Amino acid sequence: MTALFLALFVLSLLLLAYYRIPLLISIAILAGLTFAFTELRHFYPIPAWFRWDLGILTVTLAGFAIKPLRRLLISNRLFSVYRKVMPRLSSTEREALEAGTVWWDAELFSGKPRWRRLLRQPAPSLSAREQEFIDGPVEELCLMLDDWEICDKHRDLPESAWRFIRNNGFFGMIIPEEYGGLGFSAQANSAVVTKLSSRNVTAAVTVMVPNSLGPGELLLHFGTDEQKAHYLPRLASGEDIPCFALTSALAGSDAGAMPDTGIVCKDEFEGEEVLGLRVTWDKRYITLAPVATLLGLAFRAYDPDGLLGDTKDLGISCALIPANTPGVEIGNRHMPIGAVFMNGPTRGKDVFIPMDWVIGGQERLGQGWRMLMQSLAAGRAISLPSLGVAGGKMASLLTGAYARIRTQFDVPIGKFGGVEEPLSRIGGRTYRMDAARTLTLIALDQGEKPGVLSAINKYQLTEGSRQCILDAMDVHGGKGIVQGPNNYLAHAYQALPISITVEGANILTRSLIIFGQGAIRAHPCLLKEMNAVMGIANSQARRVFDNALFTHIGFTLSNTVRSLLLGLTGGMMTPAPVRGPHAKYFRQLSRMSAAFAFIADAVLVILGGKFKFKEKLSGRLADVLIHLYMASAILKRFEDDGRPAEDLPLLVWGMEDSLFAIQQALLGVIRNFPLPVIGRIVKLIVFPFGHPYSGPSDKTVTAIAQILLDENESRDRLTDGVFISDRDDATGRVNKAFHLVLEAGPAERAIKNALKESVNFENYEGLVKRATESGVITEEQATMVRLAQQASARVIAVDDFPPEQVAGLVDPTVTPREPDQTASS
Numbered sequence: 001m002t003a004l005f006l007a008l009f010v011l012s013l014l015l016l017a018y019y020r021i022p023l024l025i026s027i028a029i030l031a032g033l034t035f036a037f038t039e040l041r042h043f044y045p046i047p048a049w050f051r052w053d054l055g056i057l058t059v060t061l062a063g064f065a066i067k068p069l070r071r072l073l074i075s076n077r078l079f080s081v082y083r084k085v086m087p088r089l090s091s092t093e094r095e096a097l098e099a100g101t102v103w104w105d106a107e108l109f110s111g112k113p114r115w116r117r118l119l120r121q122p123a124p125s126l127s128a129r130e131q132e133f134i135d136g137p138v139e140e141l142c143l144m145l146d147d148w149e150i151c152d153k154h155r156d157l158p159e160s161a162w163r164f165i166r167n168n169g170f171f172g173m174i175i176p177e178e179y180g181g182l183g184f185s186a187q188a189n190s191a192v193v194t195k196l197s198s199r200n201v202t203a204a205v206t207v208m209v210p211n212s213l214g215p216g217e218l219l220l221h222f223g224t225d226e227q228k229a230h231y232l233p234r235l236a237s238g239e240d241i242p243c244f245a246l247t248s249a250l251a252g253s254d255a256g257a258m259p260d261t262g263i264v265c266k267d268e269f270e271g272e273e274v275l276g277l278r279v280t281w282d283k284r285y286i287t288l289a290p291v292a293t294l295l296g297l298a299f300r301a302y303d304p305d306g307l308l309g310d311t312k313d314l315g316i317s318c319a320l321i322p323a324n325t326p327g328v329e330i331g332n333r334h335m336p337i338g339a340v341f342m343n344g345p346t347r348g349k350d351v352f353i354p355m356d357w358v359i360g361g362q363e364r365l366g367q368g369w370r371m372l373m374q375s376l377a378a379g380r381a382i383s384l385p386s387l388g389v390a391g392g393k394m395a396s397l398l399t400g401a402y403a404r405i406r407t408q409f410d411v412p413i414g415k416f417g418g419v420e421e422p423l424s425r426i427g428g429r430t431y432r433m434d435a436a437r438t439l440t441l442i443a444l445d446q447g448e449k450p451g452v453l454s455a456i457n458k459y460q461l462t463e464g465s466r467q468c469i470l471d472a473m474d475v476h477g478g479k480g481i482v483q484g485p486n487n488y489l490a491h492a493y494q495a496l497p498i499s500i501t502v503e504g505a506n507i508l509t510r511s512l513i514i515f516g517q518g519a520i521r522a523h524p525c526l527l528k529e530m531n532a533v534m535g536i537a538n539s540q541a542r543r544v545f546d547n548a549l550f551t552h553i554g555f556t557l558s559n560t561v562r563s564l565l566l567g568l569t570g571g572m573m574t575p576a577p578v579r580g581p582h583a584k585y586f587r588q589l590s591r592m593s594a595a596f597a598f599i600a601d602a603v604l605v606i607l608g609g610k611f612k613f614k615e616k617l618s619g620r621l622a623d624v625l626i627h628l629y630m631a632s633a634i635l636k637r638f639e640d641d642g643r644p645a646e647d648l649p650l651l652v653w654g655m656e657d658s659l660f661a662i663q664q665a666l667l668g669v670i671r672n673f674p675l676p677v678i679g680r681i682v683k684l685i686v687f688p689f690g691h692p693y694s695g696p697s698d699k700t701v702t703a704i705a706q707i708l709l710d711e712n713e714s715r716d717r718l719t720d721g722v723f724i725s726d727r728d729d730a731t732g733r734v735n736k737a738f739h740l741v742l743e744a745g746p747a748e749r750a751i752k753n754a755l756k757e758s759v760n761f762e763n764y765e766g767l768v769k770r771a772t773e774s775g776v777i778t779e780e781q782a783t784m785v786r787l788a789q790q791a792s793a794r795v796i797a798v799d800d801f802p803p804e805q806v807a808g809l810v811d812p813t814v815t816p817r818e819p820d821q822t823a824s825s
């Protein structure tokens with residue numbers, strides 16, 4: 001009886017923690033149980049010590065509910081300890097951490113994500129006006145772009161494309177219509193960048209920069225009315241071309257440490273003495289700088305003569321400086337690899353600017369860093385993630401097509417198991433990346449500024465794109481390596497490091513920002529605890545701390561229990577919000593979310609302020625958060641698409657790959673746990689029966705390869721939103737050949753069956769003739785086979801050049817030999 005009751009008591013304790021039943025209700029339930037049990041002594045012999053022990057445990061728990069008592073005994077003491085161990089944050093770190101909002105990341109940090117909330121979010125959509133723009137001007141612009149001409153011959157966009165971009169409002173997508181801009185949603189902005197990126201990275205970067213963090217975005221949020229009225233219509237119409245200069249040679253990733261200065265002073269401006277700043281800067285890598293007419297500049301403002309008050313170091317500030325201002329040096333170009341968008345340095349020495357050139361005017365002097373951090377999320381979640389997804393979509397489209405067109409050993413290379421693997425990674429990753437892109441855009445369009453999610457998107461979608469393009473290169477073999485107008489991969493491959501490095505270099509974003517900011521912002525208690533102990537140590541602060549601390553303790557206990565019970569039941573204890581083959585993944589993600597929240601807390605509690613310097617642990621925990629988010633996005637997308645059964649392999653690949661990545665990252669944390677003994681206990685709690693996830697199966701891999709190697713709705717959905725050329729250019733030829741090869745397939749199979757010989761480029765004329773004469777195929781089929789073989793040969797062809805041209809001895813703008821001439825050689 002005693003054993004039975006003890007089991008009942010422990011089970012109740014676990015379930016109360018698992019379901020996060022409030023403390024007072026939990027105590028009432030446990031006290032009721034203890035009382036009922038003591039009453040049983042009239043019927044059964046129950047040892048008195050046991051009854052007393054349970055009573056003491058219940059009373060102790062009740063003690064936690066009496067706030068003055070627990071403050072006296074526990075939280076006031078811990079308050080002083082926390083004040084010592086909490087990391088000291090600089091003001092720039094604090095502003096970066098506190099910027100933006102939290103969204104689905106907070107649910108993942110809770111260890112108990114509310115899936116119905118996610119599924120209730122609206123599905124992504126575009127307005128009719130936005131769709132018209134994408135089908136009209138964006139399509140037209142894509143048609144004006146020739147990658148080879150732009151990158152290798154002219155090293156610039158054609159003048160007609162520049163004009164078209166300016167005249168059609170591409171630079172004003174984020175500017176409201178009242179200022180003459182397009183006033184597009186985040187979904188539309190991303191759709192434009194995705195489509196342009198799929199055609200030409202240079203054009204995409206040129207368009208994305210004014211619509212990302214820069215003068216437009218800063219003016220919209222912080223500009224004075226006069227500044228908005230003056231600049232926004234000029235930016236929207238393309239009359240002004242903006243750039244934004246933050247990075248200097250000394251301060252790259254640590255942009256807050258910039259040495260560029262603005263000294264408050266008085267000087268003559270347009271014939272009058274005015275208050276302003278004498279600004280000195282030396283910036284590099286600035287996109288659009290060589291052609292910019294309006295320079296957005298970040299510098300640190302000082303007031304040594306006390307013209308504004310007692311503060312000497314006013315802090316980072318942002319100003320808008322017309323590029324033709326005397327003393328502004330601008331115009332030289334850097335040459336980034338793989339793309340030829342305008343990028344270059346800018347310098348200035350003691351350039352006087354009046355105070356009303358500071359964005360937001362004098363009252364915003366010194367607030368530049370906060371302004372930048374608060375505006376960072378939107379652009380970072382749109383521009384480079386869209387470029388990354390375009391890379392994945394194009395890799396899916398073109399690599400699948402090429403792997404179907406190119407045959408070796410009489411078999412399309414995509415049918416070899418070895419090639420199926422990279423094909424499936426390309427398709428699976430692209431599906432996952434696109435899902436994360438659209439989910440984050442849903443948040444943006446609801447007015448959120450999700451700082452952590454935008455960092456996840458920037459990191460994972462550029463990294464994912466890099467993996468897709470590397471796999472695409474492998475599948476293409478020599479075709480991807482030899483440069484020329486026939487190569488549609490080379491520039492994307494060469495330009496990969498750009499998106500990895502800019503807007504927060506990826507190593508830093510993964511190992512410092514994602515979990516570092518997530519732990520503080522998205523954690524339900526940590527920021528409250530930090531704020532309480534970092535301010536003045538009064539009784540109000542202690543009360544706030546006490547509440548946050550005990551919520552935190554309850555939260556950690558609950559996640560420990562949830563991790564254990566979900567581990568023991570393989571996730572089956574938690575409900576899924578849907579039915580169907582994907583329901584189990586909701587459960588697995590709930591399980592891993594609990595494990596993540598539990599382990600993250602354990603690491604943070606053990607390391608305290610030292611965590612800031614443990615980037616390897618932070619990077620692994622970031623991997624967990626990233627994959628929890630990406631996998632959530634997959635489930636949302638599948639539901640939004642109406643659960644198409646044909647897309648299941650893509651869903652399964654993404655889920656299995658993400659769950660495996662989460663498991664490996666958690667094991668990495670456990671193996672390197674700050675206290676190894678605790679690490680071993682944590683492992684038993686989280687993975688009581690070993691490691692449940694092993695990545696996508698071979699069956700899933702083959703199923704995805706088949707999607708990419710054929711025409712089907714899954715492939716269309718996966719690659720939706722990219723520019724598909726129907727011209728006789730590098731990508732147009734692949735598309736055409738792909739469709740012809742598929743159409744000619746039945747006839748080629750019939751020839752092989754009847755004549756026991758496979759059709760290829762060398763023998764097709766003779767074989768087709770014999771097959772037609774013997775009635776194996778019709779005349780119409782014969783034409784199809786011929787066209788398919790000729791189109792394939794043109795795709796497989798690569799360019800070659802006269803040696804003098806390769807050596808740069810003749811005009812590089814000379815066109816190389818026609819590709820079909822080289823095909824037969």
Ligand SMILES: Cc1cc2nc3c(=O)[nH]c(=O)nc-3n(C[C@H](O)[C@H](O)[C@H](O)COP(=O)(O)OP(=O)(O)OC[C@H]3O[C@@H](n4cnc5c(N)ncnc54)[C@H](O)[C@@H]3O)c2cc1C
Nearest residue numbers: 244245246247252253285286287336502503505506507508
């Ligand atoms: C093509 C291009 C366009 C650009 N456009 C603009 C622009 O328009 N405006 C603008 O202001 N800037 C722009 N930049 C600058 C860009 O944002 C910086 O290059 C970037 O911030 C990184 O700085 P860095 O190159 O000096 O690298 P570094 O800061 O020297 O970093 C080198 C490496 O160290 C890593 N690292 C640094 N600190 C840490 C840390 N604490 N933890 C872990 N890893 C760390 C980084 O991740 C990176 O991998 C552009 C850069 C390029 C190349």
